[in-house]
Amino acid sequence: MSTSILPDATVRVSRSDGIEARSRLLYAALALFAAKGYAKTSTREIAKAAGANIAAISYYFGDKAGLYAATFTEPFGGDPQELIAQFTAPGLPLEAALRIFMVGYLDGLKQGDIARQCMRLHMRELIDPTSEWKHAMEKDIQAPHEALASVLCRHLEVKRFDDDIHRLTFSVTGLAIQLFVMQDIVDALQPQLLGSTAQIDAWADRLVAYGLALVAAEAARRRKSSRKQEK
Template sequence: MLHTALRLFAQKGFAKTSTREIAREAEVNISAISYYFGDKDGLYAATFCEPMGGDANDLVAACNVPGQSLEETLRICMTSMIDPLKQGEIVRQCIQLHMREMLEPTSRWAEELERDIKGPHRAIAELLCRHLKVDRADDDIHRLTFAITGLSMQLYVSQDFIEAIRPSLLRTPRAIDTWADRLTGYALALVEAEAARRRAAIAQGTGTTERKPRK
């Protein structure tokens, strides 16, 4: 029932999908929706978090383990963020649902932003601050955070292109594990590039890590 709802919500959106249609295609009694999910809103909410699994709080906790190296932490984060790709078509439907929610927002978008996006972003930014010995996250820390998380997100957004050009890169769980390893290395390179840029700014005596606009 949940997977049927996910497919229909992703294809048609919340407003144009009825509980009667979901029940019919899932071959269940319509009362099962109210029994397990309360109502249509409850079922819609479940399609956002249950099919892909995982918990944003786990990622936040991983960023705050005492004594854990930056590489270990980034590896845990990357693995956590891309592991759902192993579920294949379900993940494709989840991404379609999230994109539709951005275009046709319900209250679910604000809740997802607060629960699954802001918390992990803040945790990674704070991790980078500690590693780069920055007192508080400035614009460049946030840029770096978005760049690092974007490494994993591009796999979801580009999934169809990857499968058309080099399908072996996403074909097996082992291939996805290899992505996690490579993305960890790429993320470390981004962090080192930012560290080098900050060192250069200090050496030049600019007193700031922000580039001045050209006249």
């Protein structure tokens, strides 16, 4: 939308502290969408919570749908494709690949309440999907899954995905995802385990080891199955 049709005050704000104003709208929307869902959250509520002019939503995000999409992709920063490119680099040892994967995924936990809100938003989308679900599935879920499956295939010397490669991929990915899903439970039972960036880094280290153990177990299972077939 052209800035010429916005109120003069909005134009001045966008020029002087536009990044801050946009950020306030983004995080106010995240909190409200996570708590109430897309349909029950109005742009007027979001603007009020952010202390912004309602016209600023159109200026920065286009419309309510554009703002909703931004709450899925922007709070944690980074591009999933960049992370994929890093952990799928040719010749990368499996431990290094899993470390990049786990550190990249768990980094969002360091944002505390924002991580909780993002998880609640995604859970709402699972229960009551909007058009954003298909986009999130393709970019944030399917693409990383297939990329990690390819890495596991390479290290297990499997030519193509099979059901057990997918099982293993879901299991390794689940090690990281379960910390987001169970964040409130961990905080209630053992709050020190997510109480600092150092603790989250420790989780990443442990999950790399757990992931390697899962891969080793699958490799052993495949060797045993192969020997049985040869007899």
